[in-house]
Amino acid sequence: MHGPELGRIEATIRAKIRPCQKEDLPALEWMGLYRPDRHIIRETFEMQQRGEALMLLAVSADFPIAQVWIDFARKRAEQVAVLWAIRTFFPLQGAGIGRQMMHAAERVARHRGFHSAQLKVDADNDRASSFYRNRGWRPIGWDEHGRRVMTKELNGL
Ligand SMILES: CC(C)(COP(=O)(O)OP(=O)(O)OC[C@H]1O[C@@H](n2cnc3c(N)ncnc32)[C@H](O)[C@@H]1OP(=O)(O)O)[C@@H](O)C(=O)NCCC(=O)NCCS
Structure with missing residues (x-):
């Protein structure tokens, strides 16, 4: 049962957008929520060290409050950067x-020479789908797991 509301808070958050560092890896599990993905986090960090990926973080008080990962390798031949782990x-x-x-990730991909970017979103994730649509992403089909594939041209950035 909720008690009476005793006040409201409005606050400003300051975060730095930067690549993931080794020290960030435990915090990327978000207090256990992404613990089952620990190996994926580590593997992607290794990809970043090889220059094949970038784990872009927004860090506030040493905590990664948001992230977007970019896979430069998967569709490099098509000059398509693949964005994932957007949260x-x-x-x-x-x-x-x-x-x-998203703006920062798109600019990074553009500066790395990619002409377009792709991402996938679950069919029932309407909020994320409209979030992407409102930012110029358009659906181009479905993957084998029923996820919507979306793309965005990066040339104008
Ligand atoms: C989708 C997501 C990454 C957007 O990040 P965010 O920091 O909430 O986004 P912003 O505050 O910059 O943008 C808010 C916009 O998204 C919409 N939105 C999306 N998720 C929202 C949420 N949980 N709460 C409020 N608004 C949300 C708002 O309506 C607003 O729309 P508009 O500006 O296009 O009109 C974030 O909501 C999230 O992490 N969701 C859960 C994980 C997820 O679904 N990731 C996408 C996987 S493909």
Whole structure:
């Protein structure tokens, strides 16, 4: 049962957007939520060390409050950067952080010479789908797991 509301808080968050560092890896598990993905986090960090990926983080008070990972290798031949692990820490969603992270990730991919980017979103994730659509991403089909594939041209960035 909820008690009476005793006040409201409005606050500003300051975070630095930067690549993941080794010290960030434990915190990327978000207090256990992504612990089952520990090996994926480690493997992607190794890809980053080889220059094949970038784990872009928004870090506030040493905590990664949002992230977007970019796979430069998977579709390099087609000059397509693949974005994934796009997420903002739950209590901070809807505050404009994801928008700024996507902008940063798209610019990084463009500067690395990629002409377009792709991502996948679950068919029932309407909120994320409209989030991407509102930022110029358009659906181009479905993958083998029923996830919507979306693309965005990066040339104008
Ligand atoms: C989708 C997601 C990355 C967007 O990040 P965010 O920091 O909440 O995004 P912003 O605050 O910059 O943008 C808010 C926009 O997204 C919409 N939105 C998406 N998720 C929202 C949420 N949980 N709460 C409020 N608004 C949300 C808002 O309506 C707003 O839309 P508009 O500006 O296009 O009109 C984030 O909500 C998230 O982590 N969701 C859970 C994980 C997920 O589904 N990731 C996508 C996997 S493909």
